[in-house]
Amino acid sequence: MRLGQHAFGDDEALMMAIVNRTPDSFFDKGATWAENAAFARVAEVVAQGAEIVDIGGIKAAPGAEISAAEEKDRVVDFVARVRETYPDLVISVDTWRAEVGAAVCAAGADVLNDAWGGADPELVDVAAQYDAAIVCTHTGGVTPRTRPYRIEYDDVVASAIADTVAYAERALAAGVARESIVIDPAHDFGKNTFHSLEVTRRLEEMVATGWPVLVSLSNKDFVGETLGLEVGERLLGTLAATSVCALAGARIYRVHQVVETRQTVDMVWSIAGRRPPLRAIRGLQ
Amino acid sequence: MIALVPGVPALLPAYASLQDPVADLRAACLAAVSGLGPRVRVLASGPSGARVGASLAAEVGALVVEEAETGLLVVGNGSAMRTEKAPGHFDPRAEAFDAALRSSFAGIDAALAAELWADTACLAALPSLAEAEVTYDDAPFGVQYWVATWSAP
Numbered sequence: 403m404r405l406g407q408h409a410f411g412d413d414e415a416l417m418m419a420i421v422n423r424t425p426d427s428f429f430d431k432g433a434t435w436a437e438n439a440a441f442a443r444v445a446e447v448v449a450q451g452a453e454i455v456d457i458g459g460i461k462a463a464p465g466a467e468i469s470a471a472e473e474k475d476r477v478v479d480f481v482a483r484v485r486e487t488y489p490d491l492v493i494s495v496d497t498w499r500a501e502v503g504a505a506v507c508a509a510g511a512d513v514l515n516d517a518w519g520g521a522d523p524e525l526v527d528v529a530a531q532y533d534a535a536i537v538c539t540h541t542g543g544v545t546p547r548t549r550p551y552r553i554e555y556d557d558v559v560a561s562a563i564a565d566t567v568a569y570a571e572r573a574l575a576a577g578v579a580r581e582s583i584v585i586d587p588a589h590d591f592g593k594n595t596f597h598s599l600e601v602t603r604r605l606e607e608m609v610a611t612g613w614p615v616l617v618s619l620s621n622k623d624f625v626g627e628t629l630g631l632e633v634g635e636r637l638l639g640t641l642a643a644t645s646v647c648a649l650a651g652a653r654i655y656r657v658h659q660v661v662e663t664r665q666t667v668d669m670v671w672s673i674a675g676r677r678p679p680l681r682a683i684r685g686l687q
Numbered sequence: 688m689i690a691l692v693p694g695v696p697a698l699l700p701a702y703a704s705l706q707d708p709v710a711d712l713r714a715a716c717l718a719a720v721s722g723l724g725p726r727v728r729v730l731a732s733g734p735s736g737a738r739v740g741a742s743l744a745a746e747v748g749a750l751v752v753e754e755a756e757t758g759l760l761v762v763g764n765g766s767a768m769r770t771e772k773a774p775g776h777f778d779p780r781a782e783a784f785d786a787a788l789r790s791s792f793a794g795i796d797a798a799l800a801a802e803l804w805a806d807t808a809c810l811a812a813l814p815s816l817a818e819a820e821v822t823y824d825d826a827p828f829g830v831q832y833w834v835a836t837w838s839a840p
Binding site: 461561677678679680682685686687 | 689692695696702703704705706707708709767773774778830
C-alpha cells in the first residue's frame with residue numbers, strides 16, 4: 403500500500419487520527435476548530451504514533467452549508483503547515499469535493515478520504531493527477547451530509563462490496579495507482595445500526611476483495627445505540643468493534659483515540675499471528 | 688571444539704519477539720556455535736534442548752550430524768530457582784549449586800539438580816569452565832546460563 407509518498411508493508415495496521423477543523427463535529431464539538439488547537443492535536447497524535455492524520459473541514463452530519471471556498475479556507479493552509487512540520491506523516495483530507503481535493507493535494511496532502519462515496523465524479527481525476535491515494539466508501543448512494551432514513555438493502559455487505567469495488571475500479575481507470583486505493587464500508591453512512599453491525603460481523607468479506615480496507619468506527623452512533631451510551635461513553639464499544647475488524651484484517655483505523663486503538667489492534671494482530679509479541683519471555687527462559 | 692549453550696526456548700525463531708529479550712545471550716550463543724565448524728553434533732537433555740541446539744546450528748549454517756562431527760554442542764544450564772521471579776521460584780540452595788557447577792561439572796547431584804530445575808544431564812561430559820572461554824555467565828531471569836567454548840576436549 404502506498405499513500406502519497408509513503409509506502410507500507412502488507413502486514414502493517416495504520417492509525418488514522420481524526421483532526422477536525424470544524425466548529426461542530428460530533429465527538430470533539432469544536433475543540434480543534436482554532437488552527438492552533440488543530441495543530442496541537444496533530445502534534446499529540448503524531449507523538450502517540452499515528453501514521454496518518456485525517457483533516458476535515460466539514461462535519462458529516464447535516465448543518466449549515468459550507469461552500470467549497472469556506473472548506474478550502476479551513477483546510478488548505480493547514481495542510482501546508484502540517485506538511486512542512488511533519489514530512490513523514492501521511493496527510494489525508496476528508497472531502498468529497500474535487501475542487502478542495504486539488505487544492506489540498508497541491509498543498510501536500512497524500513490521501514483523499516471521500517467519505518461520501520464518489521458524490522463528485524471528478525475526485526478520482528484529482529487523485530490521479532497528484533498521485534494521491536483515495537478512500538472509496540459505501541454510502542448506499544445518499545447525498546453528502548444527509549442521515550440515513552429507511553434505507554433498505556437486500557444484502558448490505560454485498561452492496562458495500564459492489565459499490566466500493568466499482569469505485570475502486572473507477573479510480574484505477576482514472577489513473578490512480580492500484581496500491582493507492584483503499585475501500586471503506588463506511589459504518590453509519592447510509593446505514594442503520596443493524597446494517598453497521600452486519601458490516602462489522604462480515605468485514606472479512608470486504609477484506610477478501612483484496613483491496614485494503616479502512617474502517618471508521620470511532621464513537622459512532624451504531625456503537626451508541628447498541629450499548630445505550632452517549633458520545634463520550636463509547637470507547638469500549640468502539641474498541642470491541644475494532645477488535646472484530648482487526649481480526650478480519652482491516653488495515654486502516656480512523657480514530658479519535660489513537661493509543662487505545664493501537665493497543666487493541668496490536669493485540670488482535672498478534673492473536674491473528676500477524677505481529678510477534680513485543681517481548682515474550684514467560685515460560686521461555 | 689566444544690561449545691556449551693543453555694536450552695532457552697526464547698532463542699527459537701518460533702518464539703521471536705519484536706524486542707529480543709535474550710539479545711546478548713543469542714549473540715554469545717551464535718558466536719560460540721559458529722566456531723564448531725560445518726558438522727555439529729548436539730548433546731541435549733532438557734525438553735527444548737535439542738530444538739535449541741539444532742536451531743542455533745542451522746542459524747550459523749552448520750549441519751546437525753550424529754557422527755563425524757567437526758564440533759560438539761552441549762545444551763544445558765544451571766538452576767531455574769535463583770530468584771523470587773524465577774520459573775521455579777526462589778530456592779536458597781540454588782546459588783551454591785550453580786557456584787559448584789561453575790567450579791566443576793564432575794559429580795553433579797542429579798536429585799538436587801532435578802529439585803532445582805537445572806538441566807545438567809549432559810554437562811558431565813564437559814571439562815570445567817575454568818578451562819573454557821566463558822562468554823556469558825548470568826542469570827537474567829533467575830535461570831543460570833553459561834555460554835562457553837573449549838578449543839580441545
